[in-house]
Amino acid sequence: MTEPNILNRLLGGASDRSRTTGTPRTGATGLDGAANALAVQALLRCWVREARVPVPARGATLEISLHATGVRIMAEVRYWSATGWHRFGPARFRSGRTLDATVLAALLATEANSHGSPADLVEQVIDSTRRLDRYLRARAATPNGDPIAPFLVGEQALVSGHPLHPTPKSRPGLSDVDELGAAPELRGAAPLHWFAVDRALVRHGSATGTSALDQLAALAPRGLRAPSGTVLVPAHFWQARSLLGRADVQDLISDGRLCDLGPGGPAWAATSSVRTLYRADAPRMLKFSLGVRITNSRREHLVPELIRGAEMYRLVEAGLGELLAAAHPRFRILGDPAWAAVPLPTEDPTGQVALAVSLRDNPFGPDARVVCVAGLVAERPDLADSRSGLAVLIEQLARGSSSDSAHGRAGGGRRAGGRPVAAVAVEWLRRYVDEVIAPVAWLHGVHGLGLEAHQQNTLVTLDPAGWPVGGWYRDNQGYYLSPSRAGSLRALVPGLGAASDATNPDDVIDERVAYYVGVNNLLGLIGAIGSAGLADEVLLLRAAVAALETRRYGFVRALLDEPEVPCKANLLTRVAGLDELVGPVETQSVYVRIPNPLWEVRT
Known part of the structure; x- marks a missing residue:
């Protein structure tokens, strides 16, 4: 095989x-x-x-x-x-x-x-x-x-959605027909829709030696050319249909400043975020504006977020990448080096833009053993045994391990022909903490850079057997710069965080990172393993504490020492009608305090 x-x-x-x-x-x-x-x-x-x-x-x-x-x-x-x-x-x-x-x-x-x-x-x-x-x-x-590429399998495995969200699959306005091309749960894929836009209308940026507009032109179908004075800008097929129904867009078409070139080229596959599209053979993924409310937000790009993605790419290239590689050589930040946006006449040019795209690096070819954590732990009631990919993986690791292993003798729990499954689950978790959680904690605690590394934004690299051997963070939105602790980063990139609106108060950053990384990612992983019957959660929590004890910086201190931790209240946020892309970070969603099980097992 x-x-x-x-x-x-x-x-x-x-x-x-x-x-x-x-x-x-x-x-x-x-x-x-x-x-x-x-x-x-x-x-x-x-x-x-x-x-x-x-x-x-x-x-x-x-x-x-x-x-x-x-x-x-x-x-x-x-x-x-x-x-x-x-x-x-x-x-x-x-x-x-x-x-x-x-x-x-x-x-x-x-x-x-x-x-x-x-x-x-x-x-x-x-x-x-x-x-x-x-x-x-x-x-x-x-x-x-399912597709051949493991990366895309993982992206499209999040069939049941966020287990602690009241409306994980709500997408108002997206029809059943549209979903055939747009929904990752249906393995959706569709060609891009192309526009030729008056160059003067387009805002764009690139942290590489090639402009965003040239990179987009290189992705266009063979033979597609922009008329003189215009440039090619693609859109998600559903967003294009929505745009063409707008009066301001029709005015631009009538004036000759925007030309509808229609769909063209190969199909791009929907990933777990719906609006980020992937092709195994393309050098970039494309993250589009999509005027659909998904979980807590209408998913249209904000211009400062587009700038933020390129700025963080520049920061990595300016020296943060070398520092990260020295401290955690198998963890990387997936770059969003370029972007293009067309603020329409009725839009705030510094706010949400309906025709916009971020270009993301794509190092994940058809054989890359890199998968989305949310897809890996997702419940799968569509499958006959309903087990998550992670449950299958851990049980296979146990079957393939020697029953004489010292870990196996100590682990306890039911066996799968080799080591006890519980022992393998505990070891898998500890390796995950080392490869994925620890680098994010280091970036936050040592350099003042908070990452919104929830499970859907986090990728884990697996070795051929299925053990975690590396990690990735992806998002052009979720970066938080500490005003007091990010001085070394600002020395690498003068003016860092100004145009990108990435600087936030320390208490807000600490709250957000503790939730996204500590509660959503780490505790969510422990809950997925425990509720699948693979290991007792107390064993898993103790293993996580032991792995974190030597990394007491940033949000880790709160995870270990505080009896309560901050938690996003998804149901209350939805009842309040809040949009997480609108307004100050402090008020975009409802947060509550919940008991901290990591502190409880320590005490």
Whole structure:
């Protein structure tokens, strides 16, 4: 078996797994109610975390009293998680009657905001659940349809979405037909849509020796040429359709300052963010504006964020890359070196721009063993065994290990023919901390650069066996420069953070990084391993503490020493109607404090 096929199987590609688990689940078989059940799980997890509702032990009953409506909701606790990855039975009223995600969302939204309307959250939950049902059925019916490239398999494996978000798959305005080309869950791919734009209208920047406009022209289909005085600018196919329906765009077309050249060239595949597109043979990935609300934001580029991506690329090239390579040689920041934007007459040229693209480095060819962490840990109810790619990987590592291993004797837990699975899971986690979490902590604590390294922004490099041997961070938005600790970086790039609006107060940076890296990424990984039955979460938490003890800088100190940690409240953020791309960083989303399980196992 070739190496990419091994990774396909480990990451949820069903070409091998379907042969060992029976007939693929087509139609409704095994999937009736699965999307609703996942939506209910996410709503309950969000509420007990954000409202700090005590969750009893496994086998007991969770009770949630909602005072605004006088209702009590109950659910069996099937798995209790120190990190919040609880598993519940169906939600029900005291009478025993079950309630679906729509009713549950209405009740929780009313409780969270008794003076407002729950309609917005309810609409998004309905939209998310309907789409999730479609994704699960489509993937179950086509289990052998995954691409060859492991990178793209991982990007398109996030079928069920964020386990602690109330509306992970809501995409209002994106039709079922559009999703065939736009949704990574449906393995969507489509050609780019090209425009020729008056050069005077285009803002652009590049941190390389080649301008962004020349780089875009090099990606254009053979034979496509821009008329004199114009330059080629691509758009996501859905965004292009939206743009062409705008009066200001039609005015530019009438004036001859913008020309619609239509779709052309090979198909580009949707990745986990939906708006970032990938081709294994292209030197760049392309991250577009997409006027669709996905999770907490309408996904259109802000010009300062485009500038920020190129600025951070320049910083890496100016010396930060060498410093990082010396301290953590297998961790890299994926560059966004160039960008182009066309601020339309009705838009703020310093704000969100509907026709804009960021060019991202693409070192991930068809054989690259690099995968998105969120896709690796995602639940897969569309597959016959429902296991995540990480669960399959850890169990295979255990089967392939010697039962005489010292780690195996110490690990405990169920075996898979070699080392105990729990021992392998603990070792996998410790290596992940060394390769992925530690470099991010070093950048924050030593150099004052905070990275928004949640699981979807984090990539892990796997060796042929499946062990973590490196990591990557990607995002042109999520960089935070400390005003007090980033002096060494400003010495490398004078004026760093000014045009990019990347400098934020230290307390805000510390809060954000502690959540994104500590809670979402690290505790989320521990919860995924624990809730899959691979290892006790206490063992995993202790292993994480041991791996972090020698790295007490930046947000790590808070993770180890504080009884509570900051946490983004996704349900409350949605009820409040906030957009995380709008306004000051301090007020873009709702944050709460939650108990810190890392501190608890230390004390």
